[in-house]
Amino acid sequence: MNFEGMIFQNWEGIIRTLLVGTLAYxxxxxxxxxxxxxxxxxxxxxxxxxxxxxxxxxxxxxxxESIALTEGVVALGLLVLLQFIVTYTSVRSPGFARLxxxxxxxxxxxxAFCPAAMKRARLxxxxxxxxxxxxxxxxxxxVKTLILESDGTLSVSLRRNA
Numbered sequence: 001m002n003f004e005g006m007i008f009q010n011w012e013g014i015i016r017t018l019l020v021g022t023l024a025y026x027x028x029x030x031x032x033x034x035x036x037x038x039x040x041x042x043x044x045x046x047x048x049x050x051x052x053x054x055x056x057x058x059x060x061x062x063x064x065e066s067i068a069l070t071e072g073v074v075a076l077g078l079l080v081l082l083q084f085i086v087t088y089t090s091v092r093s094p095g096f097a098r099l100x101x102x103x104x105x106x107x108x109x110x111x112a113f114c115p116a117a118m119k120r121a122r123l124x125x126x127x128x129x130x131x132x133x134x135x136x137x138x139x140x141x142x143v144k145t146l147i148l149e150s151d152g153t154l155s156v157s158l159r160r161n162a
Contacts (some may be wrong), residue, residue, distance in 0.1 A: 013065070016065065017062055017063070019061045019068050020061060020062060020072070021061075023069055023075065024058055024061045024069060024072050024076070025058070027073050027076060027077075028054065028058060031076060031077055031080040032080065034080075035080050035081075035083065035084045038041040038135060042098065045099065046086070046100050047083075047151075048078060050082075050083045052074075053079055054076065054079055054080070057072065057075045057076055057079060058076065059145050061071070061075070061076075065067055066151060080087050101150050102150050103149065103150065104147050104148060104149050104155075105120065106145060106146075106147055107116050107121060107123065107128060107146045107147065107148055107154075108128065108140060108143050108145065108146035109143075109144070109145055109146075110143075110144065111126065111140055111141040111142070111143055112140065112157070113146075117148075121148050123148065125140075127153065128140075128146055131146070131154035131156055132146065132158075133157065133158075134158050135156035136158060137156065137158050141160050142156060142159060142160060143156060143157070143159065144157040144159045146155040147152060
């Protein structure tokens with residue numbers, strides 16, 4: 001096993017990473033500015049997948065010498081363009097939006113859990129109670145509504161006397 005090769009291979013690889021990484025980063029920033037704030041908004045699982053794909057693509061361009069900068073730019077541009085098309089279409093077509101996005105789920109109402117909704121959401125009562133405590137409540141009886149939002153966050157509305 002060549003330990004020296006694991007730590008340092010050559011200057012050419014380092015210079016390539018610095019140059020291609022800087023250029024790819026600049027291109028990604030430009031693409032994201034052109035496409036608007038919605039491209040990386042924290043809205044739903046689909047947006048998360050696109051964000052991870054952008055990061056993975058940028059990483060591949062940085063570290064794999066077999067991927068030319070131009071190919072990486074095209075890949076990043078394609079992901080941003082597809083995300084723009086999907087969000088543009090979902091704003092204009094409620095049916096398409098329902099297909100892409102998950103709907104919020106009511107998990108508790110008026111001080112009681114909705115067991116079927118909790119099961120579908122794969123959320124335990126302990127996890128829900130943690131969100132309730134983080135919002136200033138103490139127990140399920142303090143809750144007016146508990147909603148699992150499209151982006152995976154829990155929204156807690158407490159009763160006024162809580």
